[in-house]
Amino acid sequence: xxQLQESGPGLVKPSETLxxxxxVSGGSVSSASYxxxxxRQPPGKGLEWIGYIYYSGSTIYNPSLQSRVTISVDxxxxxxxxxxxxxxxxxxxVYFCARGRSTVTPWGQGxxxxxxx
Amino acid sequence: EIxxxxxxxxxxxxxxERATLSCRASQSVSSNLAWxxxxxxxxxxxxxxxASTRATGIPARFSGSGSGTEFTLxxxxxxxxxxxxxxxxxxxxxxxxxxxxxxxxxx
Numbered sequence: 001x002x003q004l005q006e007s008g009p010g011l012v013k014p015s016e017t018l019x020x021x022x023x024v025s026g027g028s029v030s031s032a033s034y035x036x037x038x039x040r041q042p043p044g045k046g047l048e049w050i051g052y053i054y055y056s057g058s059t060i061y062n063p064s065l066q067s068r069v070t071i072s073v074d075x076x077x078x079x080x081x082x083x084x085x086x087x088x089x090x091x092x093x094v095y096f097c098a099r100g101r102s103t104v105t106p107w108g109q110g111x112x113x114x115x116x117x
Numbered sequence: 118e119i120x121x122x123x124x125x126x127x128x129x130x131x132x133x134e135r136a137t138l139s140c141r142a143s144q145s146v147s148s149n150l151a152w153x154x155x156x157x158x159x160x161x162x163x164x165x166x167x168a169s170t171r172a173t174g175i176p177a178r179f180s181g182s183g184s185g186t187e188f189t190l191x192x193x194x195x196x197x198x199x200x201x202x203x204x205x206x207x208x209x210x211x212x213x214x215x216x217x218x219x220x221x222x223x224x
Binding site: 046047048049060062063064096098102103104105106107108109110 | 212
C-alpha cells in the first residue's frame with residue numbers, strides 16, 4: 001500500500017526557510033487520481049492544512065500562509081516538497097505529508113521542526 | 118474560514134461504554150465532514166468521511182451522523198485501543214479546517 005515519509009532538518013533558525021520533502025512509496029505522485037497535501041500540528045495543539053499539489057504542479061495554499069509557502073512536486077523522484085520562508089517560533093510544529101485534498105489518507109508519520117536560534 | 122468546534126475537550130469513559138463526540142461548524146458544510154483518530158506520537162487516521170461513511174478497515178463500532186452544522190461521532194463500545202484524540206474536519210470550503218479535538222481518556 002501507499003506509504004509516505006517526511007524528511008528534512010529538524011531545526012531551523014528564525015527568518016530562514018523551512019524545507020521538507022515527502023517521499024512516496026507503493027504509489028505514484030503522477031497518478032491523476034490523487035492530490036498531495038502538507039498539514040502541520042504545533043506541539044499539543046490542533047491541525048492546520050498548509051496546502052496541496054497535483055502532479056501537474058497546480059497548487060492551492062492556505063490563505064494564512066500563502067505569502068510564505070511553496071509546494072512543489074518532482075515526479076522523477078516520486079516526491080513532493082514544502083518550503084516555508086521567514087519562519088518564526090510560531091511555525092514550530094510536526095509537519096505531515098498526506099495523500100488527498102479533501103479527506104486525507106494515508107499520512108506520513110510526521111516530522112518535528114523546531115524554529116529556534 | 119469555517120470554524121469547527123468540538124465538544125467536550127476531554128471525555129472520560131470506561132471500557133465497554135459508549136462515547137459520543139460532537140462537532141459543530143460555523144456555517145453549513147453539507148455532509149463534507151470527516152473524522153480522524155490520533156494516538157500519541159502517531160499521524161491521524163481517517164475514520165469517517167461524508168459524515169457517516171466508514172473508511173476502509175474501520176470497525177463497525179465507529180459511526181458518524183449529522184449534516185449541515187451539527188455532527189456526531191459515536192463509538193458504541195470503547196475498546197482499549199480507542200482511547201485517543203479525535204478530530205473533525207470539514208472539506209466543503211477552502212481552507213479545509215479541523216476542530217480542536219476531543220481526547221477520549223480512560224475513566
